[in-house]
Amino acid sequence: MKIIPAIDIIENKPVRLYQGDYNKKTVVGTSVLDIAKQFENEGAKYLHVVDLDGAKSGSLINNELILDIVKTTNLKVDVGGGIRSMNTIDYYLNNGVDKITLGTAAIQDKELLLSAIEKYGDRIIVGVDCRNEMLCVSGWTNEENVHYLDFVKDLIGINVKTIIFTDISKDGTLEGPNYKMLEKLRKLYPYEIIASGGIKDISHIEELVRMNIDGAITGKAMYEKTLSLKEAIKVGG
Numbered sequence: 001m002k003i004i005p006a007i008d009i010i011e012n013k014p015v016r017l018y019q020g021d022y023n024k025k026t027v028v029g030t031s032v033l034d035i036a037k038q039f040e041n042e043g044a045k046y047l048h049v050v051d052l053d054g055a056k057s058g059s060l061i062n063n064e065l066i067l068d069i070v071k072t073t074n075l076k077v078d079v080g081g082g083i084r085s086m087n088t089i090d091y092y093l094n095n096g097v098d099k100i101t102l103g104t105a106a107i108q109d110k111e112l113l114l115s116a117i118e119k120y121g122d123r124i125i126v127g128v129d130c131r132n133e134m135l136c137v138s139g140w141t142n143e144e145n146v147h148y149l150d151f152v153k154d155l156i157g158i159n160v161k162t163i164i165f166t167d168i169s170k171d172g173t174l175e176g177p178n179y180k181m182l183e184k185l186r187k188l189y190p191y192e193i194i195a196s197g198g199i200k201d202i203s204h205i206e207e208l209v210r211m212n213i214d215g216a217i218t219g220k221a222m223y224e225k226t227l228s229l230k231e232a233i234k235v236g237g
Helices: 032-041 052-057 063-072 086-093 104-108 110-123 148-157 179-188 202-210 220-224 229-236
Strands: 002-010 013-018 021-027 046-051 076-080 099-102 124-131 134-137 142-147 162-167 192-196 215-218
Touching: 002 032, 002 052, 002 063, 002 192, 002 229, 013 032, 032 046, 032 063, 046 052, 046 063, 063 076, 063 086, 076 124, 086 099, 086 110, 099 104, 099 110, 104 110, 104 134, 110 124, 124 148, 134 148, 142 148, 148 162, 148 179, 162 179, 179 192, 202 215, 202 229, 215 220, 215 229
Parallel strands: 002 046, 002 215, 046 076, 076 099, 099 124, 124 162, 162 192, 192 215
Antiparallel strands: 002 013, 013 021, 124 134, 134 142
């Protein structure tokens, strides 16, 4: 199982939110680049980066800093937040970013999603972000009237090969992932599932491995030091 540390960015600073609430923001370091390099030094091969300013505004905000991570580390970086056009997808994927995570655009602009998959295949990840089992968009600020399993069925039909699943109510809480929702997802979705939100310690990693989940994104647990990245990578295999 892939262990993927996360860096969320607001105004060029590394931050964590609580349950996706922009008003419950904690700055977790002085330098995004230093944190990325630290993760790499501890054995990480992957990094999940979210431009939270971009997610809210629907435009590129912290893009130059994100490309600095790509240039100064050997991490395979996937980027989400504010990616709502093919030009933005091209910009990132032609400048060294490994994969793109589409959230709002995947839900609200199916034509863009189809075009992106046709052009880039498995370099396109779809973020399945839920509150009360319903999808959320625009930096998790708006709820859509779409059940997450119905949405995932559509993704299977158009050959999306990786999803990042987040129960927003778990995000930043360190209370563990939503295993029940993940279990339903695992039975339905035959491709790569990456769990995100709520991971606190190695027991959560062990349970995700047991459930045959393909990857785990962890943020707050790294910063709060309730989870050793090295240990998580070892357990993940």
